[in-house]
């Protein structure tokens with residue numbers, strides 16, 4: 001099997017988490033830059049990384065990278081790439097693009113040049129003038145940054161946050177990829193109790209349960225490259241079998257999830273059922289102020305309301321102050337909170353041990369981390 005280069009795209013701030021996920025999958029030749037984690041592997045990595053990556057947005061197959069200052073240059077250098085190794089005669093392919101700080105700034109022109117160049121390549125290979133485009137889908141991306149064009153094919157299709165379990169979502173749901181990253185950035189593990197007192201549609205508890213059961217996040221969905229005839233179907237089969245066999249059904253897991261809104265809890269419970277982790281999570285309808293647990297060394301990971309509605313500032317301040325009163329009472333608990341609230345620490349009542357800048361969609365947020373006492377070694 002020949003070597004290929006893949007790019008796992010990631011939201012700003014999550015590159016290191018994605019790198020660690022790839023290392024856990026056994027990949028070593030990894031390069032990190034803004035929003036991209038590139039690695040070299042063989043074709044088997046396409047099914048494996050798509051099935052297992054929890055915090056990456058998409059997995060792209062890198063076709064080439066070159067300097068392009070003119071449309072001619074873009075056309076010729078694109079045409080020289082081995083598109084015919086990956087795109088079949090009947091493939092339906094679209095091109096999307098982006099351009100940052102580059103001479104070729106017209107995205108629509110770049111897209112049509114790249115499409116023409118790929119068609120030319122296919123015409124040569126298949127000695128044909130016309131392609132039906134009735135077959136499997138491939139989305140090509142031309143991304144220009146500082147005059148360097150990177151050409152990729154999207155192997156995932158829909159974003160990897162689409163796991164297939166969350167048909168319904170409440171207000172302001174968190175992306176599954178971000179929830180998985182928050183958990184992996186914390187010191188929580190399956191021996192400790194986890195609590196999300198603002199669980200909404202259940203994303204954080206469900207992702208945590210899937211991590212502790214070692215359930216591959218992509219097991220419930222399809223990927224664009226699964227349809228590509230070029231990739232041996234057995235590779236997908238083997239990767240899925242490997243993932244099924246890896247599931248840990250037995251370890252007891254204790255996750256508490258609550259929310260003030262009974263509709264959100266009904267949705268969260270349904271989502272947990274769809275994800276196959278309903279037995280790991282205890283859901284309840286309750287306001288934060290009623291959240292209580294006698295357990296020690298627990299971990300709170302949560303995404304509280306942000307208070308975007310007019311007039312809700314006082315309400316939000318009250319909630320954040322109540323969080324401080326409740327969770328600071330027991331020094332064995334660790335608390336992780338994702339919020340854009342700049343004075344969060346003063347409302348909560350103490351400075352976080354660590355603060356990490358992240359993005360929740362377009363909203364700039366901080367991930368406040370309060371480390372409680374460590375549990376005794378077993």
Ligand SMILES: C[S@@+](CC[C@H](N)C(=O)[O-])C[C@H]1O[C@@H](n2cnc3c(N)ncnc32)[C@H](O)[C@@H]1O
Pocket residue numbers: 169170171172173174175197198199200201202203204258259260261264286287288289303304305306319
């Ligand atoms: C930002 S959303 C959480 C979204 C969730 N992470 C998800 O992925 O769906 C905040 C949640 O806090 C809940 N909430 C608001 N005030 C609350 C309170 N006082 N006590 C408990 N839950 C509350 C809302 O119902 C909402 O579901």
